[in-house]
Amino acid sequence: xxxxxxxxxxxELDDYISKSIGSADIVVDNIGLLETTNGDTLTRRIxxxxxxxxxxxxxxxxxxxxxxxxxxxxxxxxxVFLNLYVLITCNYSGNDYIHAxxxxxxxxxxxxxxxxxxxxxxxxxxxxLDPPTMEMKFTxxxxxxxxxxxxxxxxxxxxxxxxxxxYKLRLVALTERASVREVPLIEEIETSLHKMPDRPLP
Numbered sequence: 201x202x203x204x205x206x207x208x209x210x211x212e213l214d215d216y217i218s219k220s221i222g223s224a225d226i227v228v229d230n231i232g233l234l235e236t237t238n239g240d241t242l243t244r245r246i247x248x249x250x251x252x253x254x255x256x257x258x259x260x261x262x263x264x265x266x267x268x269x270x271x272x273x274x275x276x277x278x279x280v281f282l283n284l285y286v287l288i289t290c291n292y293s294g295n296d297y298i299h300a301x302x303x304x305x306x307x308x309x310x311x312x313x314x315x316x317x318x319x320x321x322x323x324x325x326x327x328x329l330d331p332p333t334m335e336m337k338f339t340x341x342x343x344x345x346x347x348x349x350x351x352x353x354x355x356x357x358x359x360x361x362x363x364x365x366x367y368k369l370r371l372v373a374l375t376e377r378a379s380v381r382e383v384p385l386i387e388e389i390e391t392s393l394h395k396m397p398d399r400p401l402p
Contacts, residue, residue, distance in 0.1 A: 202250070202284065205338055205372050208319055209286070210248055216310045217246075217303065224303055231289050232357040242291055246303055251353065252285035256371050284369040285343065287353075289362050300363040308342075308365060315340045336372070343368040 206228045214226045225245040232249070234242050288307055292300035318337045343366045345353065354361045 201336065201372050201374050202253075202282070204319070204336060205284065205369060206248060206250065206286070208317060208336070209340075209369070212314075212317060213246075213248075213307065213310055216314075217306050220309075221302060221306050231287060231291070231362075232359060234291065234362075235359045243293075244296065245291055246307070247289045247291055249287045249289070250284055251287045251357075251366075254283040254285070256281040256283055279373040282372045282374060284372060286340075286367050286369050287364055288367065289364040291362050293362075297363075304363045304365060311340050311342065311367060338369050338372055341368045341370060342366075 210226050210228050214224075217224050217226070226248065227242070227245055228248045229242060230249055231242065231247045233239055234247075290300035290303045290307070292303070316337070316339050320335075345366060350361070
């Protein structure tokens with residue numbers, strides 16, 4: 201599901217940029233590899249990198265009980281709802297640095313004009329998906345870092361800072377849809393308690 205969400209994001213962003221400012225290479229890759237021997241594959245490209253995964257704690261209290269067939273109750277572990285922190289970098293330098301700023305502006309305009317995404321209404325073209333992935337929906341929210349956080353981020357990525365913006369992708373639900381057990385529904389309750397006769401107050 202995480203890979204499908206980022207692939208959908210890449211395709212939709214590519215479709216927008218190609219129509220607004222012309223074609224640009226957009227890849228889902230690890231920007232931390234920029235200054236390694238494999239870094240040449242990331243130059244002159246817009247790079248989408250997943251830098252953190254966070255569980256949405258406010259949605260952890262979902263009931264594990266679902267009504268199944270034949271009047272039974274199904275017990276399933278609830279889905280894990282995730283927030284994905286997505287770093288989008290425009291890796292152009294030297295005389296092309298101005299292109300980095302142009303493409304970064306286009307990225308921000310794209311998410312300003314559209315912050316809700318669904319595989320069922322994608323415009324950028326995606327391959328056929330399985331039914332659970334077709335139900336995928338998420339929103340994008342601009343996530344602002346402090347200068348200290350920026351320093352830690354690029355330090356952990358092992359490279360020099362390039363023009364970037366970070367977004368919080370909410371929410372990706374992950375589930376195996378595996379039943380833990382199936383039990384009959386409780387339809388009536390029998391009790392041996394009887395009502396006691398009223399007694400006059402002393």
